[in-house]
Amino acid sequence: MVENNVCPIxxxxxxxxxxxxxxxxSNIFRGMKHFSEFKKANPTISNHILxxxxxxxxxxxxxxxxxxxxxxxxxxx
Numbered sequence: 040m041v042e043n044n045v046c047p048i049x050x051x052x053x054x055x056x057x058x059x060x061x062x063x064x065s066n067i068f069r070g071m072k073h074f075s076e077f078k079k080a081n082p083t084i085s086n087h088i089l090x091x092x093x094x095x096x097x098x099x100x101x102x103x104x105x106x107x108x109x110x111x112x113x114x115x116x
Contacts, residue, residue, distance in 0.1 A: 063077055
């Protein structure tokens with residue numbers, strides 16, 4: 040019996056158990072990069088939940104946030 044060890048399968052299942060993870064991953068695989076694109080593709084998700092889900096995905100190294108400056112504006116992907 041293994042005591043006090045975290046089960047990697049359990050961690051994976053917990054991660055993907057969040058309601059919007061698969062929808063957002065599907066959007067990413069279709070080329071979406073921006074908050075507004077995710078929101079348009081999933082209109083029933085609140086801004087707060089979308090933001091929290093993206094932050095959760097970033098904290099778990101599933102996505103990364105990139106800031107691009109082109110002189111006149113700043114864009115985050």
